[in-house]
Amino acid sequence: MGIIASVISQQFPPKSKFQVQDIPDLTGKVVIVTGGNAGIGKETVKALLEHNAKVYVAARNKWKAEEAIRDLEMLTGKEAIFLPLDLADFSSIRRAAEEFLSKENTLHILFNNGGVMACPIDQLTKDGYDLQFGTNVLGHFFFTELLMHALFNVARSSPGEKARVVTTSSLANYFGDLDWDTFTDTPARKKKGTQFLYSQSKFGNVVVARELARRYGDQGILSFSLHPGSIKTNLFRHLPNIIQSVMNLVLHDVSYGALTQLYAGTSPDVVDLNGRVLLSVGKIKKAQPKSTRSCCG
Incomplete structure (x- = not known):
């Protein structure tokens, strides 16, 4: 009942006390937003640029990313930077991290925002997952680990300051678990189906975010996972048209969806909430107990 109540409450959330204008000045801050060329990611980049951050838009499609960057420059007067990144390809992830680290020594905020949902069951990553x-999960985890040195450098260069890793999960995580037999293309994976695989990935986001907080909290890293709300984005493009039509009746605008991750990434109010799950701005939800036992190492 607790999960069902949370789902219902997210369809009709109270007005957020945190708004874009509450973001502090981000001059001198370096930020990466994965999937920053569309949807919640693009709205997040817009708010960050408006508050003077140096923002890298990490995305797979160069044409779409550059189009978004031009659009955002017209809206904000600030230009984001394209960082080629395909989260479904480990070699692309490694190249993206190397390119970023060749340009920057520090990374103040990493928004692990990009993602896919309800993909056709036959679709795999380049590496067979x-x-x-x-x-x-794996793409963002690998990318984050490759960037840890730049994240650690925030506290090293400015004692008392903390870097932040903000991972976009979903309420679907409460219906997920980790079935190790489904990570690659197995009969067990096909039997589970695409909806379970999505919930599993969103639960995996929570597991990794909590583990980052546990491992690196004493080294100046804040790590959060969150549910952005039920938002109108192209994430639902693989769902049947009738389901998309029904969902559009209750989905919220992307400007609302960006608020929770902007809150996690920029507000001083969250510094004592390391490892927690944010359902909406200012609303904290306990993670599933199994999200701790599922961690490795």
Whole structure:
């Protein structure tokens, strides 16, 4: 009942006390937003640029990313930077991290925002993993680990300051678990189906975010996972048209969806909430107990 109540409450959330204008000045801050060329990611980049951050838009499609960057420059007067990144390809992830580290010594905020949902069951990553788990979890985990030195450098260069890793999960995580037999293309994976695989990936996001907080909290890293709300984005493009039509009746605008991750990434109010799950701005939800036991190492 608790999960069902949370789902219902997210369809009709109270007005957020945190708004874009509450973001502090981000001059001198370096930020990466994965999937920053569309949807919640693009709205997040817009708010960050408006508050003077140096923002890298990490995305797979160069044409779409550059189009978004031009659009955002017209809206904000600030230009984001394109960082080629395909989260479904480990070699692309490694190249993206190397390119970023060749330009920057510090990374103040990493928004692990990009993702896929309800993909056709036959779709895999380049390295042979389930596309949803490989993109949403493994891709972001690998990218984050490759950037840890730049994240650590925030506290090293400015004692008392903390870097932040903000991972976009979903309420679907409460219906997920980690079935190790479904991470690659196995009969067990096909039997589970695409909806379970999505929930599994969103649960995996929570597991990784909590583990980052546990491992690196004493080294100046804040790590959060969150549910952005039920938002109108192209994430639902693989769902049947009738389901998309029904969902559009209750989905919220992307400007609302960006608020929770902007709150996690920029507000001083969250510094004592390391490892927690944010359902909406200012609303904290306990993670599933199994999200702790599922961690490795």
